[in-house]
Amino acid sequence: MANVATGPYYQESAEERLTELNHELTLLIEVFPHVLPEVLREVLVKFDGEDRLEVAINSLLKHDDLWVKGRLRPMIERIANDLATTDTSRIPETEMFRSSSYRWAVKVNLLQEFKSLSKSTVKAVLAEKNHSYTMARPVLQGISSKTWRHSIGKFFSRWSKSTDDVSEKHGMIQWTKAPDGSRMPILRETGDAELDQELHDTVLAPLLARHRAQQEVNDQQLAEEVNLQEAISADGLFECGCCFGSTTFEQMACCTKSLHIICFDCISRAMNEALYGQSWGQTVDPDRGLLKCLVPTADESCSGCIPYEITQRAVIQSPKGLPSWLKFESRLREEALTKAQVPLVRCPVCSYAESTDLYLPPDAFDYTINYHNPLQTLLYIVFALLSLPLILTYLVLRHLPFFCNQFPSPSILLHNSLIRLTNRSLLPTRFRCRAPTCLAQTCMTCSQPWLDPHTCSNPCSSTGQPTSLRTAIESARTAALKRTCPRCNTSFIKDSGCNKLTCVCGYSMCYVCRQGLGEREGGQGYRHFCQHFRVRGGKCGECESCDLYGGDDGEAEKVELAGRKAEKEWRERWSLVKNGGGVLTTASGEGKRDEAAEVSWSVQGEVDWWVSKLLACKERPPRRQTDGAGEE
Helix, strand or coil: CHHHHCCHHHHHHHHHHHHHHHHHHHHHHHHCCCECHHHHHHHHHHCCCCCHHHHHHHHHHHCHHHHHCCCECCHHHHHHHHCCCCCCCCCCHHHCCCCHHHHHHHHHHHHHHCCCCCHHHHHHHHHHCCCCHHHHHHHHHHHHCCCHHHHHHHHHHHHCCCCCCHHHHCCCEEEEECCCCCEEEEECCCCCHHHHHHHHHHHHHHHHHHHHHHHHHHHHHHHHHHHHHHHHHCCCCEECCCCCCEECHHHEEECCCCCCEEEHHHHHHHHHHHHHCCCHHHHEECCCCEEECCCCCCCCCCCCEECHHHHHHHHHCCCCHHHHHHHHHHHHHHHHHHHHCCCEEECCCCCCEEECCCCCCCCCEEEEECCCCHHHHHHHHHHHHHCHHHHHHHHHHHCCCCCCCCCCCHHHHHHHHHHHHHHHHHCCCEEECCCCCCCCEEECCCCCECCCCCCCCCCCCCCCCCCHHHHHHHHHHHHHHCEECCCCCCEECCCCCCCEEECCCCCEEECCCCCECCCCCCCCHHHHECCCCCCCCCCCCCCCCECCCCCCCCHHHHHHHHHHHHHHHHHHHHCEEECCCCCEEECCCCCCCCHHHHHHHHHHHHHHHHHHHHEEEEECCCCCCCCCCCCC
16 A cells, blocks of 8 residues: 555645645635635535535535634735735635645654654644644744743853844754855755745745845945045045035935035935925925925025935935835825826725826716705705805905915816716726735725625724724634644634543644643643642642643733734724715825815815715716608
């Protein structure tokens, strides 16, 4: 049997079966996008035969509560996976079925690295993490940190040479000496090409990238120091007209009018003050999108500007300069769109916007009173009549000299609102963001993430927050408490009782350390737990065995940390702030806008809201064209 198992026929059939299982798993995720992939893997493993996919789908449809048991995918993960363009990348590689050679290599290497842990503990963690080396290793590190061997090693490591880079201490990294005398990291062989590629992508490649980036920074600093020494010896320094410091030719810029010399440090400080301070209007020329000349003159300030390419180079080469430059460009775009008064459709996730100023024939639509709810429309009309003094005040303020440019024309506001009302019935409901860093798909009606089949709902609950936040936090906390049987791959959570867990397949394990307790695994049963008597409870001082009824010391902290991490990720991607007119914009990273833009935007939003409540847009039926002979 061993020869058959290792023969080419068996390997070919195993590869075909693995490919077929992954293909069927991808199809199941497309049909059930709200279910965790581990549930779908359990269903596929339970059935076999040519009709396995059909049987799995019917079983999930008929017995959804028995299979799922609350294991649903968070909203953020579902949206991120829907952005993929190919079938093989719709789900992460860690969620796919793994080959037997990969699983064997992962188990052997982890057992060799974590010798202080039992074999059953490693197998249990691998079953929880779908035999993924990248996901299982941090969990095993947390379990191993509680053993006495780790405590002794940590005590002696205080006197050893340490490093802040965790990947440099990785067990699969081996350091060799390069010909130039520097240390170069290489990977140890694992015996499986797939695991070698995973370690290269997750461990070695980031480590080499960080070393390469640090080397480039060191080379840049050395080149600047050498250039400065050569300029000093050749008396080739230039004086900055802003800070009156000396700088080299490569670290200076000239304005476009009077050729004033400005150093890169002054440009970087001026950019930071304009973005995060109060000098945006005095430092930036929004019409040309450039920084103004920073050199003070005797009579008046210079009207020149610093060229775009030089400003970009000066800002980006400063510490944390790239985020500042991206913020500068984003703010310039926002101001240009606000001043243009162009009707826009905005992405609820990022600052991306598209113009909706489409050509509409004058006789294509009719605007009538909204008769869908007559009583509600009547109340809105009464409130609109009561707000006439505010409208008159707005008209009076607009004609004053100081406010003439601060408030848009009422005709422009009404025109934009009618166009937006028309576009709601003309444009498609699904909005696809084209920003490379976002690519989100949202609903234009409810501004919620688009999931097929999509049903519009109230985007905010009574607390003012999107309802999917609770689901994301609960899913993350549940995943932190989950345990998986290494024999049948069934996932479960302990609700009450002792820490000896027994699966439906008969496998027994410890809830705290995941070590197998059955006779087949060489376990000790209840003797695995602490046998010493404690009067007032608490942690035993005579042994380090697991408690029978006590929980894991760090379990509550892990659950809380998982919940906070899920909430942070959710808010970074889907935290929305609703403006007065119902237009949703991102809550972070936009900076402080000008007061004129805020007033203009809020007024436009209010007009949009009133128009959407009072008026209804209907498309006119096409006219019937008849020839000269008339109808027959």
